[in-house]
Amino acid sequence: MARVSQEHLDARRRQILDGAARCFARNGFHATSMQDVLTEVGLSAGAVYRYFRGKEELIGAIASEAFAGIRGAFEEASRATPPPTPDVLLGAVLRLFLEERVEGADRQAFARLIVQVWTETLRNEKLAATLSEGYQGMRAAWTTLVTAYRDSGLLRADVPADHVARTLIAAAQGFIAQQALFGDVTAEVLEDGLRGLMSMSVPGDATAA
Incomplete structure (x- = not known):
C-alpha cells in the first residue's frame, strides 16, 4: 500500500475543518450533527473519524x-x-x-x-x-x-x-x-x-x- 504523504493528510484535515466550520456557521454547534459535517465535506465517516473523534474535537x-x-x-x-x-x-x-x-x-x-x-x-x-x-x-x-x-x-x-x-x-x-x-x-x-x-x-x- 502506498504511503500517504503528510501534505495529503494536512489537506484532508483542512477540508474537514473548513466544511465543519461552514456547517457550524450556518446552523450553530448544537444544531449541527456529524452527519451534516460528513455530507458537507463529502467524505465517509471512517475518513473523518480518522482525524477527529467527534463533534467536540472539531469544535x-x-x-x-x-x-x-x-x-x-x-x-x-x-x-x-x-x-x-x-x-x-x-x-x-x-x-x-x-x-x-x-x-x-x-x-x-x-x-x-x-x-x-x-x-x-x-x-x-x-x-x-x-x-x-x-x-x-x-x-x-x-x-x-x-x-x-x-x-x-x-x-x-x-x-x-x-x-x-x-x-x-x-x-x-x-x-x-x-x-x-x-x-x-x-x-x-x-x-x-x-x-x-x-x-x-x-x-x-x-x-x-
Missing part, C-alpha cells in the same frame, strides 16, 4: 485556530517599528483576520462562528482555558505597546496600561460582534471611529495632549 480544533488566528494577525500587524497607533493597528489586525481570510458575505458567517466559539467557552472548560490563555497573551502584548506609546509621549501616563489594553481588545471584540449580527462593518469604520475618539480633548484639562 475544539476550530476554536483553537480562531484564537491563534486573532493573535497571529495582531502579532504580524504590530511588528512595525515604531508600532502603529491603535486605530491603524486594530484596522490592520481585522483586515488580516477577517477581510483577507474570507470573502464577501462569508465574513459575516465567519464572524458568527467566532461569536459561537466565545459562547461555547461558557460550557466547555477546555475551550475556556484556551480562550483565557489567548486573552492573557493579547493583554500582555497590548500592555507592552501601550507602555511604548506612553514612553514616547503619545499617551497620557495617568491611566494603567492594562486598562487601555483591555479597552482596545473590547473594541476588536465589539467589531467582530457587529459583523456577526449585522454584517455591514469594515475595518475602516473602526479605524475612523478610533481616530475620532483619539482626537478628542477635554476643555481645560492640562494633561490632555
